[in-house]
Amino acid sequence: MSKAVKRSRTANRLILYIILFSSIITLFITSAQLYLEYRDSMNFLNKSIVNIKTGYRQGITNAVWLDDKIQLTAIIKGIKALPDIEYVEVKVNDEIYASSGQRVTTSAVSHTFTLQHEHDNKLITIGETLVEANLSGIYQHIFKRAWVLLGSNAFKTFLVALFMYFLFDRLVFRRLNQVSDFVRNHDVYNLNNRINIKTIGKHGSPDEINEIASALNEMQEHLSTSFKELLRLKTTLDFSLDGFVMFYPENYKFFYANTGAVKLFGYSIKELMNMTPTDICPDFNKIHFTRLIRQAVDDTHHALHIETTITHKQGSLIPVKLTLQYLDPENEEPRFILIARDITKDKKDEMMLLASLEDAKTASETKSKFLMSMSHELRTPLNAILGFSQLLELDAGTLTVTQNESVKDILKGGQHLLRLIEDILDLSRIESNNIILSLEMVDPVSLLDECVRSISPLATMKAIHLENKITAKVLPEISIDQTRFKQILLNLLSNAIKYNDIGGSVALVCELPENNIIRFKIIDTGYGIKESEQMNVFTPFNRLGHEAGLIEGTGIGLNITKRLVELMNGEINFESRAGEGSSFWVDFYYKKNNDPSAQERV
Secondary structure: OHHHHHHHHHHHHHHHHHHHHHHHHHHHHHHHHHHHHHHHHHHHHHHHHHHHHHHHHHHHHHHHHOOOHHHHHHHHHHHHOOOOEEEEEEEEOOEEEEEEEOOOOOOEEEEEEEEEEEEOOEEEEEEEEEEEEEOHHHHHHHHHHHHHHHHHHHHHHHHHHHHHHHHHHHHHHHHHHHHHHHHHOOEOOEOOOOOOOOOOOOOOOOOHHHHHHHHHHHHHHHHHHHHHHHHHHHHHHHOOOOEEEEEOOOOOOEEEEOHHHHHHHOOOHHHHOOOOHHHHOOOOOHHHHHHHHHHHHHOOOOOEEEEEEEEOOOOOEEEEEEEEEEEOOOOOOOEEEEEEEEOHHHHHHHHHHHHHHHHHHHHHHHHHHHHHHHHHHHHHHHHHHHHHHHHHHHOHHHOOHHHHHHHHHHHHHHHHHHHHHHHHHHHHHHHOOOOOOOOEEEOOHHHHHHHHHHHHHHHHHOOOEEEEOOOOOOOOOEEEOHHHHHHHHHHHHHHHHHOOOOOOEEEEEEEOOOOOEEEEEEEEOOOOOOHHHHHHOOOOOOOOOOOOOOOOOOOOHHHHHHHHHHHOOOEEEEEEEOOOEEEEEEEEEOOOOOOOOHHHHO
């Protein structure tokens, strides 16, 4: 019954709309047709009057000039006999000279033309003629045509509406009822149903209703997939090891709890549904929990993370990490979610880690003390060895060539061992925070010159071209420890020389980038550093593949240099390509008003 009523109402509306629209169009077309016929009739009538003027004017003029009323009467009666002409009169000296017919009081059109006769080569006006036509015949004709046109068009409209009704009933209404029945009987728990609407015609292509049916079937597929995913998510959530609960904003009572919450809290689902977060967490006193709730409501884009303890049903306290978030989805009721994770193991691991860190700190301090003590203990006999070796070197004339070579080896090894001890002492002091820096504002130019002069002999031995490109007499003053600053520059310069080819070059330059930075850069044309080794440049005791080479080194110089630079609030970095050389630089900050013209002098 409802389907029939629904179809009838839709059909009635359709027919009504078709009739209304067709009637408007019919009225418009009929009016246009009637207007055109009326205009044609009026044009014909006006043309007839013009023909009367051109055809009868001369005859009327001659009859009046000759005062021949018989002929004049015959002429105007002939005019009166023409279609739609009701009255003709001739006036002479503003008086009616002759007339035929009766004046028309309404629905008339009249035309007057003068009568002129040529006498002695002059045109003399002798009177005028009035012709009146009756429009009633034209109006009656238009009225009859209007009824004929309206009747025929109304009949056409009825036939079109009837045809459209049956056409839409077959093409649309019946098929829409199939869609309506499918949607009305839709069951979310049975998403395997599909709608099948046949195409119109034996080889018809799908139309909009077929596309709607296809869209509904696709929706069924998506719903089926989404429903399965929803069930899978619900199962996953229920069996999550974390406790997951949701509660109302009004009374804070739980309305959902997963299996993880049941295991963690020790209460059954039924028991939890009558509880609130304050019942399971002793730290959630009323005032504190209200403040947390307000904070969560004020910031819905972030969750609150809290470490606390909960009370198990059996009375034991369990350390947990809680995540509290307020949700206010559109078109849904607002709610709170609370996720509780047992961090008992994490707490134990944290305690073990703290204990390990404490042990490591103690071991590091012990190691530093041991290294410092051993370095001092080694330095005493080493100084004796170096002293006696230097004495033997002074008496080179009393020794054989082999003995002199041995003395040189002893001195070289002793000096290398001394440098190693000094580096280890520096590293130990830095690691134990026992290094003391004397920071002061210094113009670094003289220090740079001193470093270049100190390292020149080493460059000369390897035929390295060492160039100091810093030509300024005054640079911006920087806050540094002079001794450690020279140690940094000497270490970088010596590395640039040691890891360079014979005949290579090393340049010391100074740059002033933005942000009040002064940069000291050492550029060499040496071996360079492989890309795979560059991450280990500042790693202590890592010689970047030169362990088995002939170049002396401990692998801790760059690490000490980096730490010293950072202790003086500077930064160190480098660029390098294997086989092409390296560029190491250190950056220090200076005050902008310290030396505003320094950049021009660099």
